[in-house]
Amino acid sequence: MTKMMYRDAVRNTIFQEMQRDPNVVVLGEDVVGGMGTAGGPEAIGGIWSTSGGFYEAFGPDRVIDTPISESAIVGAAGGLALSGKRPIAELMFADFIGVSLDQIWNQIAKFRYMFGGKTKCPAIIRLIYGAGYNAAAQHSQSPHAILTGMPGLKVVMPSTPADVAGMMRQAIRDDDPVIFMEHKALYGVQGEVPDDPDFVVPFGHARLTRAGQDVTILATGMMVGMAEAAADTLAEDGIGADVIDLRSTSPLDEEAILDSVEVTGRLVIVDEAPPRCSLATDLAALVANKAFASLRAPIEMVTAPHTPIPFARELESAYLPNPDKIEAAVRKALAYN
Amino acid sequence: MTKMMYRDAVRNTIFQEMQRDPNVVVLGEDVVGGMGTAGGPEAIGGIWSTSGGFYEAFGPDRVIDTPISESAIVGAAGGLALSGKRPIAELMFADFIGVSLDQIWNQIAKFRYMFGGKTKCPAIIRLIYGAGYNAAAQHSQSPHAILTGMPGLKVVMPSTPADVAGMMRQAIRDDDPVIFMEHKALYGVQGEVPDDPDFVVPFGHARLTRAGQDVTILATGMMVGMAEAAADTLAEDGIGADVIDLRSTSPLDEEAILDSVEVTGRLVIVDEAPPRCSLATDLAALVANKAFASLRAPIEMVTAPHTPIPFARELESAYLPNPDKIEAAVRKALAYN
Amino acid sequence: MQLNRTDLLEAYRRMKIIRDFEDFLHDEIAKGEIAGFTHLYAGQEAVAVGVCEHLSDDDKIVSTHRGHGHCLAKGCDVEGMMKEIWGSREGLCKGKGGSMHIADVDKGMLGANGIVGAGAPIAVGAALAAKLDGKGNVAIAFSGDGACNQGTTFEAMNMAVVTKAPAIFVFENNHYSEHTGFEYAVGTDKDIASRAEAFGMKVWRADGTDFSSVHDTMREVLEYVRAGNGPAAVEFDTERFYGHFEGDPQRYRGKGELDRIRAERDCIKKFRETVTEAKLLEGSDLDKIDAEVASQIEQAVAAARAADRPTAEDVLADVYIDY
Amino acid sequence: MQLNRTDLLEAYRRMKIIRDFEDFLHDEIAKGEIAGFTHLYAGQEAVAVGVCEHLSDDDKIVSTHRGHGHCLAKGCDVEGMMKEIWGSREGLCKGKGGSMHIADVDKGMLGANGIVGAGAPIAVGAALAAKLDGKGNVAIAFSGDGACNQGTTFEAMNMAVVTKAPAIFVFENNHYSEHTGFEYAVGTDKDIASRAEAFGMKVWRADGTDFSSVHDTMREVLEYVRAGNGPAAVEFDTERFYGHFEGDPQRYRGKGELDRIRAERDCIKKFRETVTEAKLLEGSDLDKIDAEVASQIEQAVAAARAADRPTAEDVLADVYIDY
Numbered sequence A, B: 001m002t003k004m005m006y007r008d009a010v011r012n013t014i015f016q017e018m019q020r021d022p023n024v025v026v027l028g029e030d031v032v033g034g035m036g037t038a039g040g041p042e043a044i045g046g047i048w049s050t051s052g053g054f055y056e057a058f059g060p061d062r063v064i065d066t067p068i069s070e071s072a073i074v075g076a077a078g079g080l081a082l083s084g085k086r087p088i089a090e091l092m093f094a095d096f097i098g099v100s101l102d103q104i105w106n107q108i109a110k111f112r113y114m115f116g117g118k119t120k121c122p123a124i125i126r127l128i129y130g131a132g133y134n135a136a137a138q139h140s141q142s143p144h145a146i147l148t149g150m151p152g153l154k155v156v157m158p159s160t161p162a163d164v165a166g167m168m169r170q171a172i173r174d175d176d177p178v179i180f181m182e183h184k185a186l187y188g189v190q191g192e193v194p195d196d197p198d199f200v201v202p203f204g205h206a207r208l209t210r211a212g213q214d215v216t217i218l219a220t221g222m223m224v225g226m227a228e229a230a231a232d233t234l235a236e237d238g239i240g241a242d243v244i245d246l247r248s249t250s251p252l253d254e255e256a257i258l259d260s261v262e263v264t265g266r267l268v269i270v271d272e273a274p275p276r277c278s279l280a281t282d283l284a285a286l287v288a289n290k291a292f293a294s295l296r297a298p299i300e301m302v303t304a305p306h307t308p309i310p311f312a313r314e315l316e317s318a319y320l321p322n323p324d325k326i327e328a329a330v331r332k333a334l335a336y337n
Numbered sequence C, D: 001m002q003l004n005r006t007d008l009l010e011a012y013r014r015m016k017i018i019r020d021f022e023d024f025l026h027d028e029i030a031k032g033e034i035a036g037f038t039h040l041y042a043g044q045e046a047v048a049v050g051v052c053e054h055l056s057d058d059d060k061i062v063s064t065h066r067g068h069g070h071c072l073a074k075g076c077d078v079e080g081m082m083k084e085i086w087g088s089r090e091g092l093c094k095g096k097g098g099s100m101h102i103a104d105v106d107k108g109m110l111g112a113n114g115i116v117g118a119g120a121p122i123a124v125g126a127a128l129a130a131k132l133d134g135k136g137n138v139a140i141a142f143s144g145d146g147a148c149n150q151g152t153t154f155e156a157m158n159m160a161v162v163t164k165a166p167a168i169f170v171f172e173n174n175h176y177s178e179h180t181g182f183e184y185a186v187g188t189d190k191d192i193a194s195r196a197e198a199f200g201m202k203v204w205r206a207d208g209t210d211f212s213s214v215h216d217t218m219r220e221v222l223e224y225v226r227a228g229n230g231p232a233a234v235e236f237d238t239e240r241f242y243g244h245f246e247g248d249p250q251r252y253r254g255k256g257e258l259d260r261i262r263a264e265r266d267c268i269k270k271f272r273e274t275v276t277e278a279k280l281l282e283g284s285d286l287d288k289i290d291a292e293v294a295s296q297i298e299q300a301v302a303a304a305r306a307a308d309r310p311t312a313e314d315v316l317a318d319v320y321i322d323y
């Protein structure tokens, strides 16, 4: 085990896999940094410091600094993947799927199906997502619902450095396109990461981070820590919560969710995104369909409101879920008879 | 009342509103048709025949034929709307939101909020959507969930010529941005349309198309007819269904849904799109949260599978919901005790 | 014409396969047996064939909604394509893709594409892969005159220049995007090639209805790009014989325009005239190919009609490799 | 310099307001009191002011992530902006937009924009509205050298040409997009203006650090566009003084580069030198403005610090007009 930050788990895993497999290629804006300047390549690494040293180690054909052209970046990842490479494209902010969605949705996600299963497209699209930086409406979004809804994509949302490492390695070795979502507010979080160079976290396996009998709390990304904080507070009152970090939303570990709800009968879903047609509603619908008999209270959802993300500190705080809101939702679910 | 086709209700309402209000402008690819050709403007009207005669009546400044540049089309609609116009932008296929999503999602939907409520953006984006034409994975999609999930947008999905007329007129007079979804398989459907030049169908009001006590069926667009067909068959067996055509998904008529489920206790949701993070899950979650006490059976969802839309006739038929699948879902919901 | 007899016969055969394939579909679609939206390539054969004759399976192409010609020129199986268009599970894409999505990645054919402009970025990716492999392969993006207004096409050109990717942008200017004229929709005083030039690329222009002009031009282009000089662009002036999609009444055409282009700008007719006049081939050589191709298409159609239909279970397969 | 004394004083004041506004923010952000991502415009003032001095409220501009300068030049309220950046509910956007989304539609300022390249299509729409109104108004899209690689920018240029929209594309080439050099990311032998030219537009080029050059050039451009000749593009060579965003250590700069541009390419310094040497204004006139602006900024900051903070309920307002 080595202790490292979430962001370093991203960087180090990609670096190791690039050493292992010459077909792994990264591309994106400023993934080198300093191209065409007096400072020269790597004058400043990627703006998230997740590709430092790559250019020097692997050169311009495998570490491709691109112009501001997200459609071309994702499209190029598609072309690379169809040509036998394992591209990792970075979109600096997840919000930039807006300018590149066609290539994600209508191309990369669908090649295999449209081509009758005769090809594979092992492309990774890294999305740095989430609120917490007061970056306002266009640099803070969590568009995981849109992507989870797209057949052909796998969508992963690790919340710890270890999961980042294990899921990034899995993503790189996976033969399907993977949306790899990194929460920007977690970049500085520290954690132990296994040293095994083949350590992978397979997709579709949720992680139980707290165990309890009274309520099930589902969360992803930055919401996991909030759910844990709420669970810890509730535990002081003798209320036991299963906190389930879904880790990947597509594939989804339905079993873990249903098994837990069968025991607890009460479900609280935490989602950083606005409420409509969201991951929260997806999970609620799953349970309302497949574990209806076990449900003993209305399904509670703690989400952002149906608004864009506001700028000011007070507004963003009010916008986001937090442990208090989660706790309140749990108490509401428990109060129902 | 005048009998006309769904497509003519689109065309005629826009035409009337353009006569009434000089600020209404339409733009899109081939909305004139024949520009820069020997045949000349309107040699062929819009490819969906929903803008015939516009150019002749209103000229090039109000009927703007554009290059194949969907981002610029939607963006221009945004700029027109911020400048006091009421633009109606046509995306020939809803699937083309892929190449223009940023302008829909991060611009038009958010201007009002980002600008502190000090402006309005009365733009309409017409999306011709849906399967049924064997147009395969990139020309058949129903991306209403993605758009419904976006705060700032209103999303409407009329299923009859009368609703097309009433909702298009409302959309044009509405001060918020509206996604106007026209199902291509309904274009040829006939229906009576009120002659009143001010006839509007306000958003957020569902339409009860069949009334019954045993089950609630929710549907939109092409799914409404299928739900009605299933209800009619079920009626022969004495099973009564409320069939609710939501008409707009944002705003959503929560009351109509909850009131019905309170009576029936059983819910079947029909959605043409794939299942994950869909409108179907959105509605299920609403009911699982707000009408839990009334629910007497698991919520059933009849949706497309989690796959892209296949080409072949047999495959597309198998992919889509149909009255048989809806009937089976209803029977399943009724069988539950 | 720098080709030997075998190559000329092969080029003619390919063009003729495309033409017959499309002529057949044109008639058949009118009868209603074929589902979906179909965009026919007839008239533009010299471009697809003149380009692809230079390529190996390791060179990639990315095509458009009007993709049959590119597929056939790149070596996709005629019968597999016909079956695909018929929606058979024996089709090249098991009936899942249809006309707008035919692909054969093993042959370097990375797909027709229903989204105008989507191909160019994908081609840049394929070109970057070729650059990494360092074997002198290239990737070609076919785009129409309409597609050259889509942002993705521009981004791709710029990115190819920046990354020195061995990508070639082949613009087939058939003067129309759907029902709109090139003169209207492409806002430039000049041509598409000049735009590409402004992105820092070396460009070529040629008559796309003249096979030898296409073929000779592409020889130069490919030499240039394979040598590691970065991307290039070529604009071919060409003609489409049928409507934008099947069913299009083409009222935007000038009086007699279709007759004129059929008479004066038919690349296959011109090829025949040139090679027979220059005594490179005999008319009888070509007649023989005509007959062979006619029966090949007939057989493909018979096979497509008889082929297995997909079943409901097939819908769920091929979304992911696992899961 | 074709300006009279009043106009010169006004131009200087506007530039100075921007400079002080940004210098102040630079220091303040380092202290951590201000939230979010902030991109400072200092160094480029002559462009924003030289362009906007020609415009009325009915002329529209669309800005970028680096928008403070454009906002201030277009007449947005200094205090309202400062409050917005502070996240106050008294801010120009009630604290909902912040630095990257400041707008004042009534002043013809259609918003800064966090999405690189998103502004150009919006400006085309505003230009089409102006065309429809027929009063000779224009719409201007400001774009950086990096933004000129985004597909939307190209689409907008083409669409403006096709629709003869009175749009002006102002490219501020400050040689960097984030940490990447213009020479690398813009794949052309030439400049941005040449690209715009290839889209069929008339183009101009000028030194963006020389106010009079910007102002004179824009006079010509605006005459051309207001006269109904369709769109135009201008490229201004300029410099940014601070990092890409606040916190950027600028290691991509050459040795002494920042000192050199501060010494030789400071548009405000150059303005002062030119107008005093030419005896158009006295140094004391300018000193007086300096003092006034300094206190204006100080007051704005004091007001921002004291202004009402937004509350949790404010989150829900302003999404829709009704519902």
Ligand SMILES: Cc1ncc(C[n+]2csc(CCOP(=O)(O)OP(=O)(O)O)c2C)c(N)n1
Binding pocket: B029, B068, B070, B092, B096, B099, C064, C065, C066, C114, C115, C116, C117, C143, C144, C145, C146, C147, C148, C174, C176, C177, C178, C244
């Ligand atoms: C993104 C997108 N916009 C619009 C369309 C509809 N469409 C299909 S083909 C076409 C015209 C294409 O013109 P061109 O590129 O010249 O190709 P051609 O049809 O002439 O071969 C259009 C507008 C589409 N398929 N995709």
Ligand SMILES: Cc1ncc(C[n+]2csc(CCOP(=O)(O)OP(=O)(O)O)c2C)c(N)n1
Binding pocket: A029, A068, A070, A092, A096, A099, D064, D065, D066, D114, D115, D116, D117, D143, D144, D145, D146, D147, D148, D174, D176, D177, D178, D244
């Ligand atoms: C679509 C999109 N891609 C990337 C970014 C991240 N980003 C913000 S500013 C910037 C550089 C812009 O460079 P330029 O256009 O030259 O403007 P400048 O910063 O020099 O003013 C980038 C890459 C973004 N905001 N939006």
Ligand SMILES: [Mg+2]
Binding pocket: C144, C145, C146, C172, C173, C174, C175, C176, C177, C178
């Ligand atoms: Mg064309």
Ligand SMILES: [Mg+2]
Binding pocket: D144, D145, D146, D172, D173, D174, D175, D176, D177, D178
């Ligand atoms: Mg710049």
